[in-house]
Amino acid sequence: MRFFAEHAWVDGRVRRNVRIEIADGRFASVTPDAEPAGESLPGLVLPGxxxxxxxxxxxxxxxxxxxxxxxxxxxxxxxxxxxxxxxxxxxxxxxxxxxxxxxxxxxxxxxxxxxxxxxxxxxxxxxxxxxxxxxxxxxxxxxxxxxxxxxxxxxxxxxxxxxxxxxxxxxxxxxxxxxxxxxxxxxxxxxxxxxxxxxxxxxxxxxxxxxxxxxxxxxxxxxxxxxxxxxxxxxxxxxxxxxxxxxxxxxxxxxxxxxxxxxxxxxxxxxxxxxxxxxxxxxxxxxxxxxxxxxxxxxxxxxxxxxxxxxxxxxxxxxxxxxxxxxxxxxxxxxxxxxxxxxxxxxxxxxGWADAGVIAPGKRADLVAVSLESVRTVGSRPDQAIFAATGADVTHVISGGRRIVADGRHTLVDVPRELAKVLS
Ligand SMILES: [Zn+2]
Missing domain, CATH: 3.20.20.140 (Metal-dependent hydrolases)
Known part of the structure; x- marks a missing residue:
């Protein structure tokens, strides 16, 4: 899998134009200041x-x-x-x-x-x-x-x-x-x-x-x-x-x-x-x-x-x-x-998962894309967006190299329906 993030949290700060390659559930390479390639992840991309x-x-x-x-x-x-x-x-x-x-x-x-x-x-x-x-x-x-x-x-x-x-x-x-x-x-x-x-x-x-x-x-x-x-x-x-x-x-x-x-x-x-x-x-x-x-x-x-x-x-x-x-x-x-x-x-x-939590080669491939264009986040600087965003602004989630959220929807579970079923 190959992704391209306009803004990603890498090495403790926001890096621009980051190409992220994933193999066997882990980051194979993480390259800031790269040419666009692969699927674009919008907004600010954080570690899982x-x-x-x-x-x-x-x-x-x-x-x-x-x-x-x-x-x-x-x-x-x-x-x-x-x-x-x-x-x-x-x-x-x-x-x-x-x-x-x-x-x-x-x-x-x-x-x-x-x-x-x-x-x-x-x-x-x-x-x-x-x-x-x-x-x-x-x-x-x-x-x-x-x-x-x-x-x-x-x-x-x-x-x-x-x-x-x-x-x-x-x-x-x-x-x-x-x-x-x-x-x-x-x-x-x-x-x-x-x-x-x-x-x-x-x-x-x-x-x-x-x-x-x-x-x-x-x-x-x-x-x-x-x-x-x-x-x-x-x-x-x-x-x-x-x-x-x-x-x-x-x-x-x-x-x-x-x-x-x-x-x-x-x-x-x-x-x-x-x-x-x-x-x-x-x-x-x-x-x-x-x-x-x-x-x-x-x-x-x-x-x-x-x-x-x-x-x-x-x-x-x-x-x-x-x-x-x-x-x-x-x-x-x-x-x-x-x-x-x-x-x-x-x-x-x-x-107990010491090999997760940062976007770096060898680590578990967990990514979270946060929209910078929602009513809550629009206008935010990427490095301050965490002070404006909510969970509702998460658009894409990759967990261990597996896509579990796409365009704000869970790919495996109908969350609103299942929550309604167990809570009503
Ligand atoms: Zn407790």
């Missing part, structure tokens, strides 16, 4: 974007759970009600539509933080990995890669309170049983199996070390002040300090949210090489608070972005959230460069 944190089933809550008062904790009861109804066939249909919606917005790889493992009451399906297998199949049918972050979830509170109600579907009993089940997962070439610790609320301290050293390893961290307070009461330290004590931090680990951190927590994350996944649209919807994104970056923490609750699936909105939240918090402008924002939005390494 990585959605580093998703719970696919939360999509059913969009547009239904935003009014009225409450908090993260009252929202969680509504989320649990949605979790109670799914089975493997239903989850396959829902996740396929959701992942195809992600593809339309420019996402070529999803990190699915997966804890909805078992049937109601915690009963095992005939295949104990039936729900995870459904998610892996869903990503394949939507044309994107997936890292199934299979999640260890054992307790309801930091103090070890047992799971109850719908939470019983999440639990494997102990870390050994979880590891045995996960070892039996089989994946295709489009998928990786990673691990996740749901949070310090859901995994007893004594079992944290059993996951230390796994990669990629993700963990919800300090999304809520209550988690910090409960952790201090039980363990006498912050959640970040608890993870550090048990060897969980490190370059293969990504902390999700990392909203309410002490200065010491920021330093521990930076010194250990741990990454942080920000989820700006979810964090504002759930009134979580603002995390120290710039301070984390200054301490050399690699940042990534996730749609999390999928109340919004738009990587450009997450990109803008990363910068604009800092502006609101500091009353000053210009905290992240366009390059830093695109690097975060295309952080496939956080999902």
């Amino acid at each position: 974007l990585a959605n580093a944190h998703s719970h696919a089933f939360h999509r059913v809550l969009r547009g239904r759970t935003h009014s009225g008062r409450g908090s993260f904790w009252t929202w969680r009861e509504q989320m649990y009600a949605a979790a109670a109804t799914l089975d493997p066939d239903g989850y396959l249909a829902l996740a396929r539509a959701v992942y195809a919606e992600m593809a339309l917005a420019g996402i070529t790889c999803v990190g699915e933080f997966h804890y909805l493992h078992h049937a109601p009451g915690g009963v095992r399906y005939a295949d104990p990995n039936a729900m995870g297998a459904a998610l892996i199949q869903a990503a394949d049918e939507a044309g994107i890669r997936i890292t199934l972050l299979d999640t260890l979830y054992l307790t309801a509170h930091v103090d070890g309170t047992p799971l109850r109600g719908v939470q019983e579907r999440f639990g494997d009993g102990d870390a050994e049983s979880w590891a045995q089940r996960v070892a039996a997962l089989s994946v295709g070439r489009h998928a990786l199996v990673g691990a996740a610790i749901h949070s310090v609320r859901a995994v007893p301290a004594a079992q944290l070390a059993l996951l230390a050293g796994r990669a990629p390893l993700h963990v919800h961290l300090s999304e809520q002040r209550a988690e910090n307070e409960q952790c201090r009461a039980v363990h006498g330290c912050t959640p970040t300090e608890l993870l550090d004590r048990h060897g969980v931090l490190g370059p293969g680990t990504t902390a999700v949210h990392a909203t309410h951190l002490t200065d010491g927590d920021v330093k521990l994350l930076g010194d250990s090489g741990t990454g942080v996944c920000l989820c700006p649209t979810t964090e504002r919807d759930l009134a979580d608070g603002l995390g120290p994104a710039r301070r984390l970056a200054d301490d050399c923490v690699p940042l990534s972005l996730g749609s999390d609750s999928n109340a919004v699936i738009d990587p450009f909105e997450e990109i803008r959230g990363m910068e604009m939240d800092e502006r609101l918090a500091t009353e000053s402008r210009g905290h992240f460069s366009a390059g830093e924002l695109i690097t975060a939005a295309a952080n496939h390494a956080a999902l």
Whole structure:
């Protein structure tokens, strides 16, 4: 395959007239300032974007759970009600539509933080990995890669309170049983199996070390002040300090949210090489608070972005959230460069795909063309278009050398029809 991009994000900046050749799913050559050849990709061409944190089933809550008062904790009861109804066939249909919606917005790889493992009451399906297998199949049918972050979830509170109600579907009993089940997962070439610790609320301290050293390893961290307070009461330290004590931090680990951190927590994350996944649209919807994104970056923490609750699936909105939240918090402008924002939005390494996320020879051939002629983007300079674009401006998506979106339409899934079917 050969493409020609008038503007493409190459070597950390916008390059003009870039000829891009693809062979066996990877970039064979990338040549700026070239003569036109091959199929023209209009607008600004970016690397494929990585959605580093998703719970696919939360999509059913969009547009239904935003009014009225409450908090993260009252929202969680509504989320649990949605979790109670799914089975493997239903989850396959829902996740396929959701992942195809992600593809339309420019996402070529999803990190699915997966804890909805078992049937109601915690009963095992005939295949104990039936729900995870459904998610892996869903990503394949939507044309994107997936890292199934299979999640260890054992307790309801930091103090070890047992799971109850719908939470019983999440639990494997102990870390050994979880590891045995996960070892039996089989994946295709489009998928990786990673691990996740749901949070310090859901995994007893004594079992944290059993996951230390796994990669990629993700963990919800300090999304809520209550988690910090409960952790201090039980363990006498912050959640970040608890993870550090048990060897969980490190370059293969990504902390999700990392909203309410002490200065010491920021330093521990930076010194250990741990990454942080920000989820700006979810964090504002759930009134979580603002995390120290710039301070984390200054301490050399690699940042990534996730749609999390999928109340919004738009990587450009997450990109803008990363910068604009800092502006609101500091009353000053210009905290992240366009390059830093695109690097975060295309952080496939956080999902274990270190060979993706940039348009360069040898890397996985993921491309996203963003229109510069829509009502939102017309007039934008290409190097600032990410501050104006939305997912609706994505016109073409190539994932691993395969065309999955053309002229704004998914080539494999009728996304509006399938979403309507699973959500109405
Ligand atoms: Zn989450």
